[in-house]
Amino acid sequence: MNAPVTLADHLDALTEYWSQRVVAEANGSLFKVAKGIGSTRWHAHEDEDETFLLLAGELTIQLRAGDVRLRPGDLFVIPRGVEHCPVAGDEARFLIIGPSVTSNAAGGKPEWSYNGGTQPVETA
Amino acid sequence: MNAPVTLADHLDALTEYWSQRVVAEANGSLFKVAKGIGSTRWHAHEDEDETFLLLAGELTIQLRAGDVRLRPGDLFVIPRGVEHCPVAGDEARFLIIGPSVTSNAAGGKPEWSYNGGTQPVETA
Numbered sequence: 001m002n003a004p005v006t007l008a009d010h011l012d013a014l015t016e017y018w019s020q021r022v023v024a025e026a027n028g029s030l031f032k033v034a035k036g037i038g039s040t041r042w043h044a045h046e047d048e049d050e051t052f053l054l055l056a057g058e059l060t061i062q063l064r065a066g067d068v069r070l071r072p073g074d075l076f077v078i079p080r081g082v083e084h085c086p087v088a089g090d091e092a093r094f095l096i097i098g099p100s101v102t103s104n105a106a107g108g109k110p111e112w113s114y115n116g117g118t119q120p121v122e123t124a
Numbered sequence: 125m126n127a128p129v130t131l132a133d134h135l136d137a138l139t140e141y142w143s144q145r146v147v148a149e150a151n152g153s154l155f156k157v158a159k160g161i162g163s164t165r166w167h168a169h170e171d172e173d174e175t176f177l178l179l180a181g182e183l184t185i186q187l188r189a190g191d192v193r194l195r196p197g198d199l200f201v202i203p204r205g206v207e208h209c210p211v212a213g214d215e216a217r218f219l220i221i222g223p224s225v226t227s228n229a230a231g232g233k234p235e236w237s238y239n240g241g242t243q244p245v246e247t248a
Contacts, residue, residue, distance in 0.1 A: 005198065007199060024199055025201070026174070027153060027173045027223055029153055031201075051148065051155070067126070068128055071130075074129060095199075099151055
């Protein structure tokens with residue numbers, strides 16, 4: 001139990017965008033690393049708050065009330081029930097904290113990102 | 125609600141070492157910034173896991189089973205009931221996540237650090 005969790009190592013090993021990897025658990029919360037590029041889809045989590053901590057790159061959390069632009073070292077909590085749509089500029093690397101893994105279709109994961117997809121596919 | 129929490133700004137405003145400032149709350153967990161220098165005292169939290177994410181500097185979590193050395197971007201969970209004693213080299217800046225504020229005497233906060241004390245006082 002004496003090894004720290006080096007977030008960068010887990011992020012380097014991630015081959016899929018908008019896919020969360022659980023790296024630690026505490027008090028019923030999961031600590032999950034993920035990386036993103038391009039846009040997710042609008043969605044809300046009715047039963048959990050979702051916390052983003054940006055580690056590298058640029059990430060904008062689009063809300064119906066306006067955009068929240070994160071820089072590395074910025075944290076933002078999306079309260080349960082609030083619609084949001086995260087968008088990354090260049091590759092964004094971040095930590096997400098919450099009680100469950102939300103990188104699925106209901107959680108806004110875009111279709112192109114499944115199965116190791118690494119580039120957003122533009123659809124006309 | 126559209127402003128991110130810039131951890132560095134909150135850390136810059138902290139005048140006391142080993143003192144936690146709550147910057148966000150989600151799912152019953154508090155996100156707390158703190159900075160440390162020198163050593164805390166050995167203690168354990170019987171009813172909560174405590175998560176450290178080092179943002180800057182060097183931080184060693186001493187455990188009875190050995191030391192855990194964190195570098196910036198490293199995360200470590202101290203399970204409930206496990207004795208620990210965090211020690212900072214130069215000023216360490218970190219995020220702590222857990223259900224309550226633990227920067228008090230029972231939580232290992234050293235006496236010199238109260239009332240804005242900024243330097244460890246060596247006791248012979």
